[in-house]
Amino acid sequence: MKRTFTGLLGLALLMTGVNAMAQSDLDVFPLGTTTMLYNVTAEDMTESQILELTVTAYGEDRYTVRMVTEQTGKEDELATGFGFIFGSAQVSSGGGHDADFSSLNALMDQRDRLQEGQDYLLPGGGSFESIVGTEIAGVWCLEGTLVDVDDETSRMTIAFALTHPVYISPRIVAEELRDDVWTETFRMELIEYTHVEGEG
Numbered sequence: 001m002k003r004t005f006t007g008l009l010g011l012a013l014l015m016t017g018v019n020a021m022a023q024s025d026l027d028v029f030p031l032g033t034t035t036m037l038y039n040v041t042a043e044d045m046t047e048s049q050i051l052e053l054t055v056t057a058y059g060e061d062r063y064t065v066r067m068v069t070e071q072t073g074k075e076d077e078l079a080t081g082f083g084f085i086f087g088s089a090q091v092s093s094g095g096g097h098d099a100d101f102s103s104l105n106a107l108m109d110q111r112d113r114l115q116e117g118q119d120y121l122l123p124g125g126g127s128f129e130s131i132v133g134t135e136i137a138g139v140w141c142l143e144g145t146l147v148d149v150d151d152e153t154s155r156m157t158i159a160f161a162l163t164h165p166v167y168i169s170p171r172i173v174a175e176e177l178r179d180d181v182w183t184e185t186f187r188m189e190l191i192e193y194t195h196v197e198g199e200g
Helices: 002-018 075-081 102-108
Strands: 030-042 048-061 062-071 090-092 099-102 128-138 138-148 154-161 170-178 181-197
Touching: 062 170
Parallel strands: none
Antiparallel strands: 030 048, 030 181, 048 062, 090 099, 128 138, 138 154, 154 170, 170 181
């Protein structure tokens, strides 16, 4: 049950990019179409899931956001993988478990001020630690680990894009501590980023 919840939570967190985890406001996307392709894996999925997210900016404060997901698997895997709902700052897995990621909003708003090698305390407890610079699909990011003081058996690595507008974090990795070993339970990673100029 815990592993299933972790997969659901990861997928739900992925979808919060539409609201809480949105790293860029729509008005920073350049005219034309920006396409972000993500690979999603979870320990309870036999095959990875593909998420394609497209933002088309037409000008005059008009946009189209398009999301397409694709997954191959057994019926119960598909039902689980797409069984998420999302909200402004809270994620519900569909299994009665909720997780609040509102403390990350402060980091996203100030991500240009984050520095490699620094640790940052978050509102409400917890911290964002071990920050390093990394390039993901051609997008320069600062990536760190979200540590929850109330749960020392789980952690989440999140990358903040600095050089390109993205609608969802370029990388989100969830891990659980099992028998003193960190085990990856969920990964969502940007694998392709393209922009076609124009008026949408």
